[in-house]
Amino acid sequence: MGRALMIQGTGSNVGKSLLVAGLCRAARLRGLSVAPFKPQNMSNNAAVTSDGGEIGRAQALQALACGTLPHTDMNPVLLKPETETGAQVIVQGKRLTSTRARDYGALKPRLMESVLESYHRLRAAHDLVLVEGAGSPAEVNLRANDIANMGFARAADVPVVLAGDIDRGGVIAQIVGTKTVIDPADAAQISGFLINRFRGDPTLFDDGYALIELRTGWRGFGVCPWFQDAWKLPAEDALDIRSTNGTGALHIVCLQISRIANFDDLDPLSQEPGVRLTMLPPGQPIPGDAGLVILPGSKSTQGDLAFLREQGWDIDLIAHHRRGGRILGICGGYQMLGQSVADPEGIEGPAGETPGLGLLDIATVMTADKRVTETHAIHAATGLLCRGYEIHLGRSIGPDCARPFAHVAGQPEGATSRDGRIAGTYLHGLFRDDAFRAAYLRNFGVVTETGYDATVEAVLDALAAHLERHLDVKGLIALAR
Structure with a gap:
């Protein structure tokens, strides 16, 4: 003993x-x-x-x-x-x-x-x-x-x-x-x-x-x-994630929603010299020079949709997209991008249905069965095999799922808009994978310089x-x- x-x-x-x-x-x-x-x-x-x-x-x-x-x-x-x-x-x-x-x-x-x-x-x-x-x-x-x-x-x-x-x-x-x-x-x-x-x-x-x-x-x-x-170590609290104020070519903005969850997707991005990461606090508009806006995971998707609208971020996201910017929704953030989020059994709060942001043509229904699993996926845009995990309630379906973000066990996962600039996925942790992060950021003209897991060790x-x-x-x- x-x-x-x-x-x-x-x-x-x-x-x-x-x-x-x-x-x-x-x-x-x-x-x-x-x-x-x-x-x-x-x-x-x-x-x-x-x-x-x-x-x-x-x-x-x-x-x-x-x-x-x-x-x-x-x-x-x-x-x-x-x-x-x-x-x-x-x-x-x-x-x-x-x-x-x-x-x-x-x-x-x-x-x-x-x-x-x-x-x-x-x-x-x-x-x-x-x-x-x-x-x-x-x-x-x-x-x-x-x-x-x-x-x-x-x-x-x-x-x-x-x-x-x-x-x-x-x-x-x-x-x-x-x-x-x-x-x-x-x-x-x-x-x-x-x-x-x-x-x-x-x-x-x-x-x-x-x-x-x-x-x-x-x-x-x-x-x-x-x-x-x-x-440089994974943050336990979203407030501990360091915004970077350097001169990186790509400005990534993550919205600090009220019930932000599983935000470890951001840790590897914060260490890339070619990236400026802003953890955007409530009450601040989305900067006009943002190249990518991330809607992170949430413990209360419907509650955070209301919170997001209170900040005026729904209007900012539409303007960001019109300027040619890209948007990535992860887990709860993916659900928010759709047409609606229904919670008929009141799993996350009062039963009902909430209009989504309407930026992806999908609809989400909350279900009692919680998916918690480590995942290997093939990223649709690059064909790369990458590792991550899923931890969520709810299922999302709709026309934009015909353009998946990735494939898991041969099945489509996530969704992408017709113009390819808005995407959503239930997969967390993909940016820890050096090859995936390098390929994803290359689309923005960023050359990666860090080995994330080696840095943590x-x-x-x-x-x-x-x-x-x-x-x-x-x-x-x-x-x-």
Whole structure:
């Protein structure tokens, strides 16, 4: 039976996912069989697993850092927000239900059984399991029946190290305050702390570091400087995708819709020197110099159609097309491009039918059966074999499907307009494929210069080396039990 260590944070987005990914790679380079684990994640950016389910994209990256395939046991509970107060609940890779936030607590005792089941399977199969918390253990109003932080740590008896983000300011209060507000038995589960995202001379924080040790009684495991190449790794949050302000010949604009999902299609594009990528925020018009506009995936197609129209982007897209620009809709974005989106059973929200943008001659009907699978496809325009994945509800049919975007298992997939400048597909992740990305961008006069997967591997190695230099990695691994 392997050992385990949990990294929790003083808040959301303090760098827990990156720290766990780096520690996974560091442990792997030390010859250990290691696996990541996150009891509960909330994200609309999911990855398809080797066993045909879905988990958070961050755990898929951590699995890559471990040199193993992503598996549903690595993230047994995934919450995918559908509205401001509700989310789809994925358990061990499969959709269980949709629930409101106030009703979710009643599910937690049942979910803890699945969490511990998955955790024990991973421990049995690996030397080390590195666990990532969610949000903060200081959210004591959510402590009852907790499965994400201290509730899990105590149920599984996993030692905890608390990470604080000094770049936000107030890191002393973050860490000392956490010990102050949590239950003493929870505090006893925490064995140490570390400081993340430091900029400047770390010796200037020596007194603060000593004060945290004094006030908490916890051991410090180091001060980690800001890791400059983090942006080259797959983003967990759409807000983390870096717009590029260079002089690339092709300006690609991605619309930041309200329920954007599975936006990893954009990560490889953001690293191409010949591309300027703009993540267009709400309220901003589509720039006139855009060569390609991407409508990304959505967790709520009908809701995001309304959101898109509120921004005036429906009018902008028509103008963009008239100027000779191209449009690519991916998954939910593909559905939006059609004539209509019908949801007769109310799967994504209130039952009904919503007019689409009318830019593709297709119609979509939402169905309860969810397609989650890794896919190999032949791109129709280039004849290239490329790899991707599907993760969607709904089926789309119509005259423009006679001009498919690709072929999957000999069957047409997606659709293209008569003039060839508007296309839609259910296939995610195609731009990770270097050959496909090169061929696709060549149509815009862009010569690609990056090998995406090779870049991610190199950055993970650099991240592990970065943590080895600045944190007591040996001590952290020794702490696991």
